[in-house]
Amino acid sequence: xxxxxxxxxxxxxxxxxxxxxxxxxxxxxxxxxxxxxxxxxxxxxxxxxxxxxxxxxxxxxxxxxxxxxxxxxxxxxxxxxxxxxxxxxxxxxxxxxxxxxxxxxxxxxxxxxxxxxxxxxxxxxxxxxxxxxxxxxxxxxxxxxxxxxxxxxxxxxxxxxxx
Amino acid sequence: xxxxxxxxxxxxxxxxxxxxxxxxxxxxxxxxxxxxxxxxxxxxxxxxxxxxxxxxxxxxxxxxxxxxxxxxxxxxxxxxxxxxxxxxxxxxxxxxxxxxxxxxxxxxxxxxxxxxxxxxxxxxxxxxxxxxxxxxxxxxxxxxxxxxxxxxxxxxxxxxxxxxxxxxxxxxxxxxxxxxxxxxxxxxxxxxxxxxxxxxxxxxxxxxxxxxxxxxxxxxxxxxxxxxxxxxxxxxxxxxxxxxxxxxxxxxxxxxxxxxxxxxxxxxxxxxxxxxxxxxxxxxxxxxxxxxxxxxxxxxxxxxxxxxxxxxxxxx
Numbered sequence: 001x002x003x004x005x006x007x008x009x010x011x012x013x014x015x016x017x018x019x020x021x022x023x024x025x026x027x028x029x030x031x032x033x034x035x036x037x038x039x040x041x042x043x044x045x046x047x048x049x050x051x052x053x054x055x056x057x058x059x060x061x062x063x064x065x066x067x068x069x070x071x072x073x074x075x076x077x078x079x080x081x082x083x084x085x086x087x088x089x090x091x092x093x094x095x096x097x098x099x100x101x102x103x104x105x106x107x108x109x110x111x112x113x114x115x116x117x118x119x120x121x122x123x124x125x126x127x128x129x130x131x132x133x134x135x136x137x138x139x140x141x142x143x144x145x146x147x148x149x150x151x152x153x154x155x156x157x158x159x160x161x162x163x
Numbered sequence: 164x165x166x167x168x169x170x171x172x173x174x175x176x177x178x179x180x181x182x183x184x185x186x187x188x189x190x191x192x193x194x195x196x197x198x199x200x201x202x203x204x205x206x207x208x209x210x211x212x213x214x215x216x217x218x219x220x221x222x223x224x225x226x227x228x229x230x231x232x233x234x235x236x237x238x239x240x241x242x243x244x245x246x247x248x249x250x251x252x253x254x255x256x257x258x259x260x261x262x263x264x265x266x267x268x269x270x271x272x273x274x275x276x277x278x279x280x281x282x283x284x285x286x287x288x289x290x291x292x293x294x295x296x297x298x299x300x301x302x303x304x305x306x307x308x309x310x311x312x313x314x315x316x317x318x319x320x321x322x323x324x325x326x327x328x329x330x331x332x333x334x335x336x337x338x339x340x341x342x343x344x345x346x347x348x349x350x351x352x353x354x355x356x357x358x359x360x361x362x363x364x365x366x367x368x369x370x371x372x373x374x375x376x377x378x379x380x381x382x383x384x385x386x387x388x389x390x391x392x393x394x395x396x397x398x399x400x401x402x403x404x405x406x407x408x409x410x411x412x413x414x415x416x417x418x419x420x421x422x423x424x425x426x427x428x429x430x431x432x433x434x435x436x437x438x439x440x441x442x443x444x445x446x447x448x449x450x451x452x453x454x455x456x457x458x459x460x461x462x463x464x465x466x467x468x469x470x471x472x473x474x475x476x477x478x479x
Binding site for chain 1: 446
């Protein structure tokens with residue numbers, strides 16, 4: 001969120017899509033093992049990283065998430081055999097595309113975390129939170145930010161352009 | 164304006180009268196200056212209406228989704244044929260149901276560019292026409308090569324990939340070394356500058372969906388923008404909503420866009436959609452060695468995988 005009072009410093013909101021079979025179980029293990037990690041992450045459980053539609057990620061940014069993490073099983077370990085392989089191709093293109101359009105590097109991240117890697121899950125969340133903290137509040141695509149702040153000088157009532 | 168050569172006309176007439184196809188889609192002279200109109204021909208005697216010249220800009224493959232399951236003939240330029248290869252790969256069409264007249268296209272004329280060069284308005288081009296490789300406007304002449312669409316200038320596949328009959332000679336393709344030079348150039352900008360460019364282009368977008376309608380690969384029966392359950396997209400002119408639409412529509416073409424430029428030509432606001440779509444094409448080529456529409460036997464990159472695919476973007 002863009003506007004926060006001085007008393008509570010800004011904290012990033014991070015949305016995490018975790019696959020049911022690996023990363024969600026990894027997050028569960030981190031919890032039951034009492035491993036500490038930043039509380040900035042909001043988890044959505046999905047059947048597979050291959051279930052994550054690129055639209056979900058862009059919509060998360062639009063709704064005001066400062067960062068998005070998608071995490072699934074390690075390649076070769078997919079419960080559905082190949083879901084994460086398809087996801088990897090899709091997200092490779094998506095991440096490079098969003099970066100090309102001007103979404104800062106680090107806002108949208110991907111990782112592989114298995115059900116036994118509670119420690120690793122905590123490390124991943126810590127890293128993503130630090131990265132997004134450095135980038136500051138999300139301004140692009142974010143409907144929670146007043147329009148003037150999105151486009152420099154605000155959208156003008158520009159004269160119709162000659163064609 | 165040139166009627167089609169006799170042998171080609173005979174071939175189309177033969178297909179129509181023998182019932183091999185029930186419809187042939189080509190071009191005919193239109194009322195918009197320097198812009199041939201798509202023609203839908205069902206009877207052999209109508210074939211004489213058809214023309215071919217440098218004003219035949221539409222990607223006719225975009226009309227195919229209306230005739231799924233029928234037998235249709237089509238006039239295809241290089242880019243149109245790549246779209247058809249894509250449609251066949253995605254099981255939208257079978258090759259047997261298509262009869263294609265291939266034509267090697269050196270590029271089509273951009274009326275806005277003609278007007279700009281001559282200091283006129285597009286409306287002043289009413290008498291303009293193309294004759295022997297030149298555009299004639301009120302007695303002034305311009306070489307067709309000077310006033311092509313930007314996408315045609317950058318074209319590296321002039322010849323049809325698939326065709327039943329070839330019309331005219333094939334053209335030698337230029338070296339595709341710097342086909343994505345404009346993408347590389349944009350990549351050197353800072354994130355802020357790239358966003359300003361993206362947001363700046365889309366400031367003009369008014370969600371008319373002409374890009375979607377002109378796109379041969381946008382064939383969904385119900386587009387995600389038109390769905391109401393769930394409602395994916397806010398159809399408002401808020402910059403964030405417009406950006407959301409364009410990001411998702413263009414990303415739907417990841418690994419599928421054949422780079423015909425139909426979206427960019429159709430845009431009434433002159434949004435340079437090519438600048439964004441070409442990044443997806445450049446990446447599909449760089450990461451997966453895939454160029455959409457050039458090889459009918461290849462699998463589109465997002466429908467397959469390799470175990471050793473590019474993995475560097477995953478957190479360590």
